[in-house]
Structure formats: C-alpha cells, structure tokens
Amino acid sequence: MEKTVRVRFAPSPTGPLHIGGVRTALFNYLFAKKHQGKCILRIEDTDQTRFVPGAEKYIIDSLAWCGISFDEDVVKGGPFGPYRQSERKAMYKTFADELLAKGHAYFAFDTPEELDAIRKQYELEKKTFQYDVHTRLNLKNSLTMSEGEVGELLKNNTHFVIRFRMPENFDIVMQDIIRGEIHVNSSTLDDKVLFKSDGMPTYHLANIVDDHLMEISHVIRGEEWLPSLPLHYMLYNSFGWDKPEFAHLPLILKPDGKGKLSKRDGDKGGFPVFPCNWTTDEGEIYPGYRESGYYPDAFVNMLVLLGWNPGGEREIFNIDELSEIFSLERAGKAGARFDPDKAKWFNQQYLRQKSDKEVAEELLPYLTDVSIPMEMLSKICAMGRERVYFVHEIPQDMPFFFKPLTTYCDVTLKKKWKEETPQVIEAVKAVIAGMADFTRENIETQIKQYIETNSLGFGQVMPGLRLVITGQGQGPDLFSVMEILGKEESLARITKSLEAIKNL
Numbered sequence: 001m002e003k004t005v006r007v008r009f010a011p012s013p014t015g016p017l018h019i020g021g022v023r024t025a026l027f028n029y030l031f032a033k034k035h036q037g038k039c040i041l042r043i044e045d046t047d048q049t050r051f052v053p054g055a056e057k058y059i060i061d062s063l064a065w066c067g068i069s070f071d072e073d074v075v076k077g078g079p080f081g082p083y084r085q086s087e088r089k090a091m092y093k094t095f096a097d098e099l100l101a102k103g104h105a106y107f108a109f110d111t112p113e114e115l116d117a118i119r120k121q122y123e124l125e126k127k128t129f130q131y132d133v134h135t136r137l138n139l140k141n142s143l144t145m146s147e148g149e150v151g152e153l154l155k156n157n158t159h160f161v162i163r164f165r166m167p168e169n170f171d172i173v174m175q176d177i178i179r180g181e182i183h184v185n186s187s188t189l190d191d192k193v194l195f196k197s198d199g200m201p202t203y204h205l206a207n208i209v210d211d212h213l214m215e216i217s218h219v220i221r222g223e224e225w226l227p228s229l230p231l232h233y234m235l236y237n238s239f240g241w242d243k244p245e246f247a248h249l250p251l252i253l254k255p256d257g258k259g260k261l262s263k264r265d266g267d268k269g270g271f272p273v274f275p276c277n278w279t280t281d282e283g284e285i286y287p288g289y290r291e292s293g294y295y296p297d298a299f300v301n302m303l304v305l306l307g308w309n310p311g312g313e314r315e316i317f318n319i320d321e322l323s324e325i326f327s328l329e330r331a332g333k334a335g336a337r338f339d340p341d342k343a344k345w346f347n348q349q350y351l352r353q354k355s356d357k358e359v360a361e362e363l364l365p366y367l368t369d370v371s372i373p374m375e376m377l378s379k380i381c382a383m384g385r386e387r388v389y390f391v392h393e394i395p396q397d398m399p400f401f402f403k404p405l406t407t408y409c410d411v412t413l414k415k416k417w418k419e420e421t422p423q424v425i426e427a428v429k430a431v432i433a434g435m436a437d438f439t440r441e442n443i444e445t446q447i448k449q450y451i452e453t454n455s456l457g458f459g460q461v462m463p464g465l466r467l468v469i470t471g472q473g474q475g476p477d478l479f480s481v482m483e484i485l486g487k488e489e490s491l492a493r494i495t496k497s498l499e500a501i502k503n504l
Helices: 019-034 055-065 085-102 112-124 147-155 203-213 223-239 263-269 296-304 319-325 340-352 356-366 374-384 391-397 410-415 421-433 440-453 458-470 478-485 487-502
Strands: 006-009 038-041 105-108 161-164 171-176 180-185 193-196 218-222 245-249
Touching: 006 019, 006 218, 019 038, 019 055, 019 218, 019 245, 019 296, 019 319, 085 105, 085 161, 085 193, 085 203, 085 223, 105 147, 161 223, 171 223, 171 245, 193 203, 203 223, 218 223, 223 245, 296 319, 296 340, 356 374, 356 391, 374 391, 374 478, 410 458, 421 440, 421 458, 421 487, 440 458, 440 478, 458 478, 458 487, 478 487
Parallel strands: 006 038, 218 245
Antiparallel strands: 105 161, 161 193, 171 180
16 A cells, blocks of 8 residues: 655754755645645754744745645644644653663763864864764763763763764665665764753754654655765664655756855845845845745746756646656756756746736836826736846836936937938928827838838938937837827927937
8 A cells, every 4th residue: 555645844944945945845845746645844943053033934934935835834733743843842852762772872971172172183183083983982971981970970960962873884775766775884974963961852863753753754855964864764773663765856056057056156146045035133135036026936937947857848837737747756866057047037938928917917016106007008018028037127128118218329329310310200200290090000101101202221210210219229119119108109209309319
C-alpha cells in the first residue's frame, strides 16, 4: 500500500524569506498536490538567539501572496500541532534522554572558551579541530568521566550540551530522489550538539523528532542541508524509526553562475531576492517582487523553472497546471543560474494575458496626479502593455499620455527638424483639421496621401509630427497615439509645440 504523502516547509524566523526558501516551499506544495497529500508549514524557532520579530508573519504573508497554502500550520493548527517548535520544547528532552540511555549520545561539559583555545592550538599546527571520534576521548564529557562525576556536574547545574555519538568507521549509505545513492564514512563526521542546558534542542534533534511525530513522508529541502543528511540518517537509525524519503534541491546561483544568489547580488544588479518588501529595525527596506510590480503567478512560474524542467518547449504554466505535472525526478542536480531579465520576461507574458480593462484598473493607483477616463486609459494600456514588463512602467514609457509636453527630443531637433519642417507640420495640421473620421486607419491614409501628393518623403514629415504630438523621437505607432488623444487634443498639441519649438 502506498504511503500518504506528507511534506513540510520548515523555515526559521531569522529574517526575510529568500527566494530560494520560497522555491523550497513551492516544490513541497506542488509535490503534495500532485500526490493528493498534505503540505505543512512548521516554524523552526529553536535558535532563540537568531529570532527576528516579525519574520514569522513575513514568511506566512509572503507564501500566501505566492498562492502557496498549507493544510496544517501555526494559524490553522492541525492534528500534529503545535507547529511552532518553541511550543514543542517540553517533548525534546525525552528523545535526548532516549539517545543517552541507548549510548547514542553523551554529555559534554567543555566550555566555549576551552573549545576556542583548542581550535586556536589546532590552527597553529595548521590543522582543523572537530569534536569527533578522534578527539572526544581527550575532552570533558561523559565518555571520559565516571558516572559520579557526571552526576555531580549535572546536580550543580554546570553548563552542558548533549552530543550525538557518531560511530567509528561506519559506511552510511543514503538515498536521495534527485542525487541517487550517497556514501559517507562516519569517521569523517563530527559529534553534533543535539540538546543544550537551556532546555532547547538544536535544529538536528528537533527536526528529526518533529518529522517523525508529524509523519512526514518526504523531506524536500535545499542543497545546503545535504551535509546534515548523514547525521539525520544516523539519528533515524538510533531511534529505530522509518526514514522519510529525501530530496535536496539545487542552489539558486548568482546571474554569473558563480556562487549562491544573495541580497548583495540583488543590490548590485537592481533586482529583488525576496518575495515581498522587508523593513529592518533601522528602517532599511529590502525590495520584494510584490512591491516591484511582479504578478504572483509570474513570480511562481519563474521560480519553479529554476532547477526543475517540465520537458518540452513550453514555459508558461499556472500553479494548478504545475501541480499536475510536477515530479522531483525532473529536478536538476546542478545549481540553477538566476536571470533577472528572464524574471521580467515572465512578468511581461502574464501582463499581456490580461484584458485592457484589467491593466487599466491596475494602473489607476499609480496615477495620483492625473485623471484619464477609463475608456481612454484602456486604449493606452492596450498599446502600452506590449512595450513594458510592468504595469507601472506604462506612464514612464509613454509619458505624453499622462502629462503636458514640456520637453522635446534634442536628437530629433538637431537631426530631423529642418527649416521647412514648421511649414510642413502646419500643412499636416490643416489635413488633420479637415478629417471627419479620426480613426487610426483614416489618419494614416490621409497623411500618407498628403506626403505622396506633395512629393515628400516620410522622413520629412513623420519625425517632426511625432515630435510635436509626443515630444519624443521614437515610440509607439503615431497614428494610434493620435487616435487615442483625439482630434482636438492632437491639433492643440501641434499648435502649442510649434510655438514652443520656435522659442527654443
């Protein structure tokens, strides 16, 4: 009988959620949907020293914006709660005690200062210190002390940690859905801390215990957790528990492919690396995709193709389609290079799918100092959305629709505005004034007719006409622009611009 799929996304509330974390949540969500399973959000806040107020809410809000919903979480609750590790604190000691009783863990009483001194000594000898099978019998722990000594130290509330007792020279054979079979020799690994005297477990113990108690079937997480896999395997063995299946996702790399994508890369390249804006305690704002004008569907579509290949040429998928075709077997092993231009391209595709009215309504909040009738705004947006990546770029790309002309393209004035140009434009103005049908087709027909009849070239008329109508040297189809502006406004602009250019 096939087991029920239960996956979890388990972020730590230590700051804003990187897009690598969002992708991990997305892959878990899609995998659960594909297999009619459950997707759980668990907040791993055992490291209280790194806890950042507001980070948990940011994580939940960001994932909700992406359309990633959970079957069980800190808000909804569920049958395996609580879903915040700090609220599960009381249970972890029992499991640490079980490992101690079985001989798979031990108390260590070395102070941080003592360990630092040992590390420095190793560095002087050009060696690296590791608390492991080779060093532990020379250190202050329950493996080198009598039961009475250990009991006395614990009775006196001496600072301690509980470390995992990694076996000597054992071949750990692991399976990863993406990477296949992995072998590691236990003698190369350190004895990780599992539990601290403040009563809090470390990530490693809490993670394994929670995954077991929450009946997690598949652990889908980032490649950075691959070095922890041998320890996690050994912990499952020590408890005698069935292991979940593991899949470690490839890193998201910098645009140049050299190293993991970071906030610094975003600052340097002018693109976000977080889903939503994050404001630090000092008031510094880290930009997010949401506030930068990206559609959540476009963001998710872009993200899923970083490290996963659906097969075929198609690139545009909504989240429901993705949940039907998603499989971990098509995830890559190599890091996925992030391309900021491709991210914008995805947003452009989703922008082009929207109706003129939808785009106009999305643009309205950006138009604080201008009032344009919705019908006219819809026509502007129909033209503008083919030229931009984001809705808010339309007024920047075609400012002549949104504010009066105050400047004129210098290059056009220098190269295309000749002595006879004002006279030619006046003649075109008369042609426009005589038009009864002010549609794009008729405007084009009559102006072309005027050009041909007077044996003029397009270059003698159109650059100048564009300049007096839009102030620009290039741009969208001018006849369409004129139709949207209307006959009266087009004529008024010609008159005003000819006067303004004459006085330049």
